[in-house]
Amino acid sequence: MKSHHLALAVLICAPAWADRQSFPPVDQAGNDPSLAAFREDLLTKVAARDTEAVIAAACPDIHISHGTESGPEAFREGLTVPPETLDEEYRDQADDMRAEYWSALENTLSQPGYFDDQGEFWMPHQWRISLPATLDPFLAYFVTGDRVTLRRSPARSGAILDFISHEVVLIPDYQEGAEYQLVRLTDGTFGYMHSDFLWSMVGYRAAFVKSDAGNWQLCTFVTGD
Structure with missing residues (x-):
């Protein structure tokens, strides 16, 4: 799992309990106007379910899975869910799977986020814990x-x-x-x-990374540990 920055100073599964901690959301996107503009534009494209525009905003090596293929074409498959790519028993679920993927993407990109030590912007903010x-x-x-x-x-x-x-x-x-x-x-x-x-805490998270040319891109959209 990616390293986080805010320590949860409790052992939740231990017999001895500690004081509770709260981690109020703070969205750092406004610290970089170019990042805020990129996210707003990308969310507009996601809301319109514009597959090609969303893929165009992604890194050439976008990370979307821990165990299978990543990259733009794998991302496209997640956004479109062609029934023929599914096992026969799941093909009638393609529409629901497609809708759930788009909804998860839109919801994740809408969350408060933070800049990590490398200048990458991660959402949601609790991924920092x-x-x-x-x-x-x-x-x-x-x-x-x-x-x-x-x-x-x-x-x-x-x-x-x-x-x-x-x-x-x-x-x-x-x-x-x-x-x-x-x-x-x-x-x-x-x-x-x-x-x-x-x-x-192993749910969907996303990261924006600035390219060498100075353009923000969606480089991670993944779930799991």
């Missing part, structure tokens, strides 16, 4: 909202235990499609939180 080596990153999620309710039961009517803002929580058993997830805070508190406010 350094998780403890003892923690399985696939169990860690970032609470993306401010004052998100932590409830005693998985329902809107559940008693409110606390309000959580921009913290890392642990979800030992994430339930796909469930409205609420059972989470554990870093102080050991358990409760239920709405899935809409939980972003996997």
